[in-house]
Amino acid sequence: MxxxxxxxxxxxxxxxxxxxxxxxxxxxxxxxxxxxxxxxxxxxxxxxxxxxxxxxxxxxxxxxxxxxxxxxxxxxxxxxxxxxxxxxxxxxxxxxxxxxxxxxxxxxxxxxxxxxxxxxxxxxxxxxxxxxxxxxxxxxxxxxxxxxxxxxxxxxxxxxxxxxxxxxxxAAAPGRSRDHRGADLMGAKLAGKDLRGANLRGAWLIGADLRKTDLRGADLIGADLRGADLRGANLSDALFLTQFQVNAARGDGRTALPAVLARPAHWQ
Structure with a gap:
């Protein structure tokens, strides 16, 4: 679909x-x-x-x-x-x-x-x-x-x-599902982390370092991604990700996005 x-x-x-x-x-x-x-x-x-x-x-x-x-x-x-x-x-x-x-x-x-x-x-x-x-x-x-x-x-x-x-x-994501719902993760150093299936609902990820982080199956509804560094991150199967959130973040040609979302023009 x-x-x-x-x-x-x-x-x-x-x-x-x-x-x-x-x-x-x-x-x-x-x-x-x-x-x-x-x-x-x-x-x-x-x-x-x-x-x-x-x-x-x-x-x-x-x-x-x-x-x-x-x-x-x-x-x-x-x-x-x-x-x-x-x-x-x-x-x-x-x-x-x-x-x-x-x-x-x-x-x-x-x-x-x-x-x-x-x-x-x-x-x-x-x-x-x-x-x-x-x-x-x-x-x-x-x-x-x-x-x-x-x-x-x-x-x-x-x-x-x-x-x-x-x-x-x-629950279907491999590994241990982490619960960070509503967490203050502003500026957090999360580069390279395995966050598959994580609950990041409403999390504050402003300016967080998410380079090469695996976010497949992670629930991102309401997560604040302003200025978050998504270069090389895998969001190809992230749950409830929106164009608004992607536009607010930083990414590059290696950032994997769901097929329904467009790569922002300002990404390098």
Missing amino acids: TVSGDLVSDCSNCFGLCCVALPFAKSSDFAIDKAGGTPCRNLLDDFRCGIHTDLRGRGFTGCTVYDCFGAGQQVSQVTFEGRDWRTGPDVAAPMFDVFPVMRQLHELLWYLDDSLRRPVAADLVPELSRLRDETAALTGASPAELTALDVPAQRERVNTLLLAVSERVR
């Missing part, structure tokens, strides 16, 4: 929603402060980024890391049927409210699709498929229904099943 095209960002069919709806603060990731609902100063009239080819050089590293799981084009082309916030100002506020909700739903679909690709979770396929269909149906709801949606409750339903998948995948 390959990743659904609906879960891959397509900026050409989006009205620059991440550049408008989301706030950001001046930091190492962003050169300026910007309030939510306010267009970034670099956003052009045709919704393209005016400095796209030099975002990192101009101090907008955060933009090169962000991924919406395809929520942008869903909101732009499906929820609001191609009406944009510039020519239809009346849709601006509801569009900006819906976007973060849609992103969360698409993220859940990403994890469910990953689960459905796992042979060791075959016994959970009926329940996984039912929950995927339910979540996918929510993405087609009206703007009012989406803004009123209890997203935490939906996440909890999905997460219960994702935990069951994680247990099966990690």
